[in-house]
Amino acid sequence: MRLLVIEDETRLALALQRGLVAEGFVVDVRHDGPSGLQEARFGGYDAVVLDIMLPGMSGYDVVRTLRAEQVWVPVLMLSAKDGEYDQADGLDYGADDYLTKPFSFVVLLARLRALLRRGATAREPVLTVGDIELDPALREVRRAGEPVALSPRELTLLEYLLRHRDRVVGKVELLDHVWDSAQDVDPNAVEVYVGYLRRKLGRDAIRTVRGAGYTVRR
Numbered sequence: 001m002r003l004l005v006i007e008d009e010t011r012l013a014l015a016l017q018r019g020l021v022a023e024g025f026v027v028d029v030r031h032d033g034p035s036g037l038q039e040a041r042f043g044g045y046d047a048v049v050l051d052i053m054l055p056g057m058s059g060y061d062v063v064r065t066l067r068a069e070q071v072w073v074p075v076l077m078l079s080a081k082d083g084e085y086d087q088a089d090g091l092d093y094g095a096d097d098y099l100t101k102p103f104s105f106v107v108l109l110a111r112l113r114a115l116l117r118r119g120a121t122a123r124e125p126v127l128t129v130g131d132i133e134l135d136p137a138l139r140e141v142r143r144a145g146e147p148v149a150l151s152p153r154e155l156t157l158l159e160y161l162l163r164h165r166d167r168v169v170g171k172v173e174l175l176d177h178v179w180d181s182a183q184d185v186d187p188n189a190v191e192v193y194v195g196y197l198r199r200k201l202g203r204d205a206i207r208t209v210r211g212a213g214y215t216v217r218r
Helices: 009-021 033-042 059-068 084-092 105-118 152-163 170-177 187-201
Strands: 003-008 026-030 047-049 075-079 098-099 127-129 132-136 140-143 146-148 206-209 213-216
Touching: 003 009, 003 033, 003 105, 009 033, 009 075, 026 033, 026 127, 033 047, 033 059, 033 170, 047 059, 047 105, 059 213, 075 084, 075 213, 084 098, 098 105, 127 152, 127 170, 132 152, 152 187, 152 213, 187 206
Parallel strands: 003 026, 003 047, 047 075, 075 098
Antiparallel strands: 127 132, 132 140, 140 146, 206 213
């Protein structure tokens, strides 16, 4: 298995390389964002270990660029940035996993093995149905190229419908996945928020299937 480590701390990069080689991996190292991006694009790697704070280009921008170019090599982000929003940003931008420094090498190996078992899976960088586009990383929605301002709940509801656009989604399922707790929410909340989305995106954006639920239009 071939791995690419993109890490600007020379000693850490060397330690990772030695440890991973000892585990049987073939490991290349790059110390800045632009050269790491170039290698990840064309190097044919099975996985990438990617730092965030890199010279020339951040790890966030590296993984976002890869996903925008539909390069789906598994990416494990490795960073001293341990805030919950830092981790959420890394995953939203397209990373497959996120590990904070300092870390256990045993845990790093286990997470890499898990990524390698899954392999490279194509994922849409932007969800699209008709003229509606939703960018999950940027949390932006456009219709016919024009930006549409949605509340966080409206955006989450739309994202769930777009990710399951091949079928009808019922109210109970939406309550379970879009709201924190189905028990604490009036089922009519789904209808209310579908109404909000229709007013902002057009009445034809979401179709009601009587007695079954909702589906986004084709």
